[in-house]
Amino acid sequence: MAHAITIRFDNEKTVTGATHFALKRIAEHLGVSQNKAVHIAINRLYDQFFPEDVSHDMPTPEELAVVRGRIPDETSAKVLDSLSKVFTDSNHDHLDAGIARLSR
Numbered sequence: 001m002a003h004a005i006t007i008r009f010d011n012e013k014t015v016t017g018a019t020h021f022a023l024k025r026i027a028e029h030l031g032v033s034q035n036k037a038v039h040i041a042i043n044r045l046y047d048q049f050f051p052e053d054v055s056h057d058m059p060t061p062e063e064l065a066v067v068r069g070r071i072p073d074e075t076s077a078k079v080l081d082s083l084s085k086v087f088t089d090s091n092h093d094h095l096d097a098g099i100a101r102l103s104r
Helices: 018-029 034-049 063-067 093-100
Strands: none
Touching: 018 034
């Protein structure tokens, strides 16, 4: 069961107090909700304080560099609003098989 708390923000940012403006900026910078930004902040601090408990399923900096290196530049990237533009035939068996291979 999920637990909920209420956060009371301070008017000024201090070492032990945060402002709603700070949370809003962090969430916007990360491109996530304010709720998710709180989770990210708590997890980062937890990982810093308790490194022995850190999950090792996150990519290493080297793995992230490889992934980032495979991202196409803006001129060659193409955004589609529907997979039906990519897979135009009515038989999607090949798509289902591809997804099944990726999930192994």
